[in-house]
Amino acid sequence: MNWRERGSCRFEDPELFFPLGEGGLSLRQIAQARAVCHQCPVLRECRAFALRNSEYDGVWGGMTAGERRAAVRRGSQDRGR
Ligand code: SF4
Known part of the structure; x- marks a missing residue:
């Protein structure tokens, strides 16, 4: 399965998983x-799927799109060291 x-x-x-933003009224x-x-x-x-496939809309795996973008950026920076 x-x-x-x-x-x-x-x-x-x-x-529920597609808030209009990441602040204000969307926080709840x-x-x-x-x-x-x-x-x-x-x-x-x-x-892992959302991070690997650049899903930049909605809440996936308990992370917002902004959090996933930041995680991907951190990962890229870590690989560049
Ligand atoms: S972690 Fe589970 S509940 Fe949350 S978006 Fe993914 S499949 Fe749905």
């Missing part, structure tokens, strides 16, 4: 999405 078929978000409204929505992710049995697989 594919990891996507085991994600906890399959029982949630998909819009992001916290709710993260709470689902942190109970999810495939969080690691989901996060």
